[in-house]
Amino acid sequence: xxxxxxxxxxxxxxxxxxxxxxxxxxxxxxxxxxxxxxxxxxxxxxxxxxxxxxxxxxxxxxxxxxxxxxxxxxxxxxxxxxxxxxxxxxxxxxxxxxxxxxxxxxxxxxxxxxxxxxxxxxxxxxxxxxxxxxxxxxxxxxxxxxxxxxxxxxxxxxxxxxxxxxxxxxxxxxxxxxxxxxxxxxxxxxxxxxxxxxxxxxxxxxxxxxxxxxxxxxxxxxxxxxxxxxxxxxxxxxxxxxxxxxxxxxxxxxxxxxxxxxxxxxxxxxxxxxxxxxxxxxxxxx
Amino acid sequence: xxxxxxxxxxxxxxxxxxxxxxxxxxxxxxxxxxxxxxxxxxxxxxxxxxxxxxxxxxxxxxxxxxxxxxxxxxxxxxxxxxxxxxxxxxxxxxxxxxxxxxxxxxxxxxxxxxxxxxxxxxxxxxxxxxxxxxxxxxxxxxxxxxxxxxxxxxxxxxxxxxxxxxxxxxxxxxxxxxxxxxxxxxxxxxxxxxxxxxxxxxxxxxxxxxxxxxxxxxxxxxxxxxxxxxxxxxxxxxxxxxxxxxxxxxxxxxxxxxxxxxxxxxxxxxxxxxxxx
Numbered sequence: 001x002x003x004x005x006x007x008x009x010x011x012x013x014x015x016x017x018x019x020x021x022x023x024x025x026x027x028x029x030x031x032x033x034x035x036x037x038x039x040x041x042x043x044x045x046x047x048x049x050x051x052x053x054x055x056x057x058x059x060x061x062x063x064x065x066x067x068x069x070x071x072x073x074x075x076x077x078x079x080x081x082x083x084x085x086x087x088x089x090x091x092x093x094x095x096x097x098x099x100x101x102x103x104x105x106x107x108x109x110x111x112x113x114x115x116x117x118x119x120x121x122x123x124x125x126x127x128x129x130x131x132x133x134x135x136x137x138x139x140x141x142x143x144x145x146x147x148x149x150x151x152x153x154x155x156x157x158x159x160x161x162x163x164x165x166x167x168x169x170x171x172x173x174x175x176x177x178x179x180x181x182x183x184x185x186x187x188x189x190x191x192x193x194x195x196x197x198x199x200x201x202x203x204x205x206x207x208x209x210x211x212x213x214x215x216x217x218x219x220x221x222x223x224x225x226x227x228x229x230x231x232x233x234x235x236x237x238x239x240x241x242x243x244x245x246x247x248x249x250x251x252x253x254x255x256x257x258x259x260x261x262x263x264x265x266x267x268x269x270x271x272x273x274x275x276x277x278x279x280x281x282x283x284x285x286x
Numbered sequence: 287x288x289x290x291x292x293x294x295x296x297x298x299x300x301x302x303x304x305x306x307x308x309x310x311x312x313x314x315x316x317x318x319x320x321x322x323x324x325x326x327x328x329x330x331x332x333x334x335x336x337x338x339x340x341x342x343x344x345x346x347x348x349x350x351x352x353x354x355x356x357x358x359x360x361x362x363x364x365x366x367x368x369x370x371x372x373x374x375x376x377x378x379x380x381x382x383x384x385x386x387x388x389x390x391x392x393x394x395x396x397x398x399x400x401x402x403x404x405x406x407x408x409x410x411x412x413x414x415x416x417x418x419x420x421x422x423x424x425x426x427x428x429x430x431x432x433x434x435x436x437x438x439x440x441x442x443x444x445x446x447x448x449x450x451x452x453x454x455x456x457x458x459x460x461x462x463x464x465x466x467x468x469x470x471x472x473x474x475x476x477x478x479x480x481x482x483x484x485x486x487x488x489x490x491x492x493x494x495x496x497x498x499x500x501x502x503x504x505x506x507x508x509x510x511x512x513x514x515x516x517x518x519x520x521x522x523x524x525x526x527x528x529x530x531x532x533x534x535x536x537x538x539x540x541x542x543x544x545x546x547x548x549x550x551x552x553x554x555x556x557x558x559x560x561x562x563x
Contacts, residue, residue: 133403133405133407134407134409136358136360136403136407137403137407137408137409139358139359139360139396140358140360140399140400140401140403140470141420141421141425141469141473142393142396142397142421142425142473143420143421143424143425144393144425147424147425151409151412151420151424152409152411152412152420155411156409156410156411234411235410235411235455236410236453236454236455236456237455
């Protein structure tokens with residue numbers, strides 16, 4: 001196994017370089033969180049607009065979504081990094097020059113609008129999955145549009161859109177690796193490239209890179225699954241978080257308001273419960 | 287002549303072409319409803335007086351449910367006028383021109399109307415209590431404390447005093463429908479629309495729900511527009527029965543008359559089929 005011969009030395013390099021690697025990791029985490037937050041806001045706004053019945057709202061939203069969905073993240077980064085600043089070079093009086101020179105911010109914006117456009121589709125699709133009868137019930141109670149969206153429609157769509165948003169967020173995490181091409185944004189992939197020189201590409205990228213990105217993606221996914229379980233429980237489907245995390249599910253007090261034997265997902269059933277559809281009754285015990 | 291709708295607080299204008307001496311609470315004038323090329327209702331004219339309970343019967347596809355949905359503004363009115371308390375609900379006749387009314391006016395009229403649906407349509411993201419108080423608190427702006435107190439008394443009334451904190455999905459169909467009735471009543475509607483409220487229920491709980499509605503009919507003065515296949519219920523609670531076929535009222539009258547001695551052959555045939563003779 002001479003392939004692994006040098007690996008003990010490589011691990012020593014990792015320890016020596018740990019400051020830089022951790023800094024890169026921190027940058028990647030920040031890109032993922034800020035980019036994800038921006039993508040989320042964009043997805044909600046564009047998704048709501050794209051689901052509107054008014055052509056004046058829907059039309060522009062669709063154009064924006066299709067444009068930023070279709071544009072490659074690399075091209076978008078180049079536009080923001082190298083084309084946009086031209087405006088300021090030609091007109092030095094334009095405000096916000098500092099923002100245009102902030103390459104980290106530009107990376108966050110690129111990630112945010114690219115993945116936000118994808119997310120908008122997920123938001124729009126899940127809004128249309130909320131039954132029409134729910135919209136009608138809100139009309140029958142004279143709720144205003146913002147009111148019905150905020151209190152009734154969105155909370156139901158939320159549980160439906162979370163799996164798609166989880167996927168996109170993991171994509172965004174991995175997509176953030178493209179930031180290594182950006183000047184002054186030394187993300188984890190940038191530092192992996194540095195690590196490659198004293199080690200080799202198998203160790204740096206195929207081992208350290210694989211493991212670290214995998215763990216980051218796993219943490220994101222678990223976090224989102226907790227949100228999803230919570231959202232489903234709020235809709236009366238699936239166990240509560242307390243039930244999920246309880247070491248012994250049998251000792252959890254049954255919800256006094258639920259006399260019916262509920263569909264109990266067993267110990268360790270965790271957030272992955274069967275999607276019991278839109279049926280009014282919880283599905284039978286597994 | 288219809289008055290322009292300047293403010294929501296103006297005197298209820300006398301409904302145009304109203305021949306009835308008392309002010310009707312619901313009035314349909316030359317109502318037409320089409321879905322594309324399919325005309326569901328045409329030249330429909332009728333009035334419902336305050337406190338009157340009217341049941342619409344007829345074969346499916348005759349437009350009964352569409353009438354309720356038009357009153358609730360769930361469907362777009364494609365022709366004619368609907369007046370609630372003498373005020374135009376969706377469009378008004380301004381010098382012979384049919385113009386839409388303001389959103390504000392529509393909303394102020396709509397808050398006087400409540401509806402109970404065939405499929406209950408409770409909000410699954412809220413508890414029973416939250417379902418009931420949501421609109422009174424956030425639409426009518428009532429103090430939360432009052433809304434909660436009223437919700438509890440309504441739950442008492444519909445026989446579910448211990449279900450306030452339950453999730454709708456944990457309730458049976460009959461229980462969900464009783465909550466839906468409480469939710470509609472919590473808005474203190476002048477008009478209650480009941481759209482086949484027992485059609486989705488197990489036979490053994492139909493009577494529970496109907497008895498609650500009978501009690502509401504007996505103890506309040508709420509105007510009811512009812513679509514149902516429960517002829518016994520229709521007979522008990524309604525002042526007037528209207529038989530629909532092909533988008534027209536083919537016969538109307540007091541329930542005892544319609545159910546025992548209808549004039550029209552079509553009505554006889556329909557009742558024979560429904561009552562299962």
